[in-house]
Amino acid sequence: MEVTKRSYSSSANLGPGYDILSLAHKAFFDSVTVKKTGGAGIKIISDSTPENPENNSAGLSVMKILGDRGIKDGLEVRINKGVPIGLGLGSSGASSSASVKAVNELFELNMSPDEMVYYSMYGEIAACGSAHPDNVSSGIYGGLTLISSTSPVRVRKVKINYEMSLLLIIPYSHMEKKTQKARSMVPDKISMTDHVLHASRISTMLYGFMNGDRDAIREGMMDDIVEKSREALFPYYRQIREKAISENAISICVSGAGPSILIFTDENTKKNEIISNTDRIMKSYNVDYNIKETSILEDYDD
């Protein structure tokens, strides 16, 4: 018997929600297939991720589950990567969460969603040196997730009561150990004034999503701490942002640690103008990119 599970791409942070929020979208997905080998140990089959399970985000999550549950079976873990790696789209979280869902089903472990998030977090250690649950929570819950607590893991799914589409700008600018570098750029301390401002913004943004208040989403999704400190990683962002807002995008943010950029749109948004402005700006920075129209993945119902 084998089990295959999918997890989709996601955008962590959403402006003021650094390490707190994440949104799943249909732009890309990973699928992971697990089956018992009859032998021992974990065998990773993948053409784009490390084959040593300890260096592989899916492998590390699977090892942790098998260890905790005392499962001795050998396992083949086949990873089909669809989410581009290292572009702020939750690629490692997609592999690890898909593998956890697959192992949960194969061994009938009946894990709660938060338990699955917990195990999926282990994959993030392989990928970026620290366990954080934002992208993996998207891979387990779908939709918009709020990390209430990391230890113990406590995730809440926020219902979005506004119809919107997404434009994803995906620059092909790869960097070694990008997530570690991006995390090290964030200041250790901030002013109380900035804290109050950004706590108000995340509150306003969540109010907007839950109440379908377009203005509140737009007013809240602004960040002058994390996005600002990392601007060197995506120097085109500020210009793209200004243009997108002036063309009536609902809002815009950096996707995860970047360099990808996520734009929220509706029927009032001049999408074509945003696309052509983006093209002009990205060319002026001499950065290859792709732009993808997509939508929120609201639920995993498989």
Next chain:
Amino acid sequence: MEVTKRSYSSSANLGPGYDILSLAHKAFFDSVTVKKTGGAGIKIISDSTPENPENNSAGLSVMKILGDRGIKDGLEVRINKGVPIGLGLGSSGASSSASVKAVNELFELNMSPDEMVYYSMYGEIAACGSAHPDNVSSGIYGGLTLISSTSPVRVRKVKINYEMSLLLIIPYSHMEKKTQKARSMVPDKISMTDHVLHASRISTMLYGFMNGDRDAIREGMMDDIVEKSREALFPYYRQIREKAISENAISICVSGAGPSILIFTDENTKKNEIISNTDRIMKSYNVDYNIKETSILEDYDD
């Protein structure tokens, strides 16, 4: 013709919502009556607040409106204080917001709620040296208010989808210039870790209020920045908190800058045990206090 308006007591902050959130309750109210005198100038009639309009929270708000609107009429402003002064219950905000509502109606100014919040803020300068809109937003909107922006003023009213009652502990410990002192005790800088933790908590708490999720309200309403830095002003708080949580209060916080304490309860809460524990603790600190059962003021519909 004269116009009389009421504003109720309120609790700002609610734990992690420092300078962002405020909740109106029915425990106390101020009423303000305004009428034209036929002469010039503003005459304050009050037995417990300053009679010089510039030192009076209602007077300062009224002066600002008349100045901005070019209104030359003389005005008598009669303030009946019901909200105790200097105990963290939004007393000055109640007087100023009631006076603004009364003047708005007397002169048929048709101000928007946020405009009324803006003018009410001026009263806070008289009372505590800085203009902040949290308590006054409760006096205008009622219910639970979220300050999205202070300049321009932008307030959102958060619908609470959970039935709850309130216990208000009101210690009679007065201090000169309490609000200024309390504000000066808050640190200028905080760690990024604390920022993320508290932004997650305010998000979780708001999620809880909006979705009627009791656990989320409880998990979110915790503060280790502002309440902690001010603990010397209400040394009994930590013990009362621990007992209230162990007796299954929904949650508990310091009301505004203190010293009053607000406890959220429902039918699962052992209210009598909390009341007797509070009595024991307050006696051990030798602090006179009153305890009042009350409820949320959801709306001003007059």
